[in-house]
Amino acid sequence: KQEVTQIPAALSVPEGENLVLNCSFTDSAIYNLQWFRQDPGKGLTSLLLIQSSQREQTSGRLNASLDKSSGRSTLYIAASQPGDSATYLCAVPTFTGNQFYFGTGTSLTVIP
Amino acid sequence: GAGVSQTPSNKVTEKGKYVELRCDPISGHTALYWYRQSLGQGPEFLIYFQGTGAADDSGLPNDRFFAVRPEGSVSTLKIQRTERGDSAVYLCASSLTQGAREQFFGPGTRLTVL
Numbered sequence: 001k002q003e004v005t006q007i008p009a010a011l012s013v014p015e016g017e018n019l020v021l022n023c024s025f026t027d028s029a030i031y032n033l034q035w036f037r038q039d040p041g042k043g044l045t046s047l048l049l050i051q052s053s054q055r056e057q058t059s060g061r062l063n064a065s066l067d068k069s070s071g072r073s074t075l076y077i078a079a080s081q082p083g084d085s086a087t088y089l090c091a092v093p094t095f096t097g098n099q100f101y102f103g104t105g106t107s108l109t110v111i112p
Numbered sequence: 113g114a115g116v117s118q119t120p121s122n123k124v125t126e127k128g129k130y131v132e133l134r135c136d137p138i139s140g141h142t143a144l145y146w147y148r149q150s151l152g153q154g155p156e157f158l159i160y161f162q163g164t165g166a167a168d169d170s171g172l173p174n175d176r177f178f179a180v181r182p183e184g185s186v187s188t189l190k191i192q193r194t195e196r197g198d199s200a201v202y203l204c205a206s207s208l209t210q211g212a213r214e215q216f217f218g219p220g221t222r223l224t225v226l
Contacts, residue, residue, distance in 0.1 A: 004154070034214060043116075043203055044155070044217040089154055097213060098168040100145070102154030 002027045002092060006103035013080055014111050021075040021106045023090035028068045031097065035064050035075050036089045038105070044089065048075070080110045114138075116218035118204050124224045125194055133189040133221045137206030144187050145215065146179055147203040155203050161187060194225045 003026045013019050023033070032051045036044040048064040050057040050073070056065040063076040073090060087105040094100075117136045125131050137144050142163055147155035157171040161181045169179070176194075181187040191198055201220040207213040 036217075041222075043118075043219040044205075046214060046216060049214045091154075091215075097143070097207075098160050099157045099171065100155075100215065101157070102147075104152070104154045 002030075002094070002101040004090060004092060004101050004103040006088075006090060006106050008106060009104065010107040010109075012109040012111060015080060015082060017080050017110075018076070018078050019080055019108070021077070021088050021108070023073040023075070023103055025071045025073075025092050025101075028071050029095060030068065030092045031095050032093065033064075033066055033073050034091045034100075035062075035073075036091065038087045038089060040086075047088075077108075080108075082110045082112045084108060085110050116204055116206055116216055118202075118218040118221050120221060121219065122222045122224075124226065126226050127194060127196060129194050129225075131191050131194055131223065133191075133202050133223070135187045135189070135204030135206075135218060137185065137187070137204070138216055139185075141206035141208055141216075142184065143207040143209060143213065144181060145205045145207075146187070146189050147205065149201045149203055149220070151200075158189070191223075194223075196225045199223055199225045 005024045007022045034049045035047045048057045050066045061078040066073045087107045089105045091100045091102045119134045144161040146158040149155045160168040163184045176192045179189045203220045205215040205217045
């Protein structure tokens with residue numbers, strides 16, 4: 001069974017700082033990897049989907065990288081803002097897409 | 113609708129009661145997933161529908177949990193004889209087709225069993 005781990009569990013940074021969130025997975029035979037944002041009491045918002053054939057994907061101040069062979073993905077947030085404060089989750093599907101495995105998330109606080 | 117919707121947003125019930133949670137996916141999305149999320153944890157897979165059929169229900173914790181999607185659109189998650197341990201946020205997601213496609217989530221239903 002795929003296991004997904006996210007480190008750190010919590011992170012607090014001053015506004016304007018660049019930061020990296022980490023996601024690791026045990027089974028490298030993945031189809032893609034998706035990063036989500038979750039605000040308190042809310043559902044998940046998709047941020048980036050990176051296919052297994054890609055090495056990175058960018059959207060605005062966000063950049064996700066994927067290294068399948070080492071079982072790792074990183075989410076880079078540039079010039080962090082207080083509005084970026086949320087929990088960030090990564091998820092990987094089984095190859096059939098029948099199930100998705102989530103990490104426990106990184107809770108980010110950006111201090112004004 | 114524009115996104116995935118779930119009703120109710122909050123449900124408080126007593127131990128032993130029956131509850132139904134509804135999910136309305138994005139129009140045209142054939143794949144639908146239910147997840148359960150406990151405090152401080154990531155979502156845990158419950159069941160996956162492709163069209164009307166449950167293609168994978170291996171995440172359902174026991175036979176008190178059941179889900180249907182009779183017309184291939186709206187889905188209902190049903191929990192019988194609720195227990196306090198069922199308290200969690202129940203999330204629904206849909207994706208355009210089968211396979212490991214991008215998922216879009218609803219806001220969730222927060223279930224509290226007293």
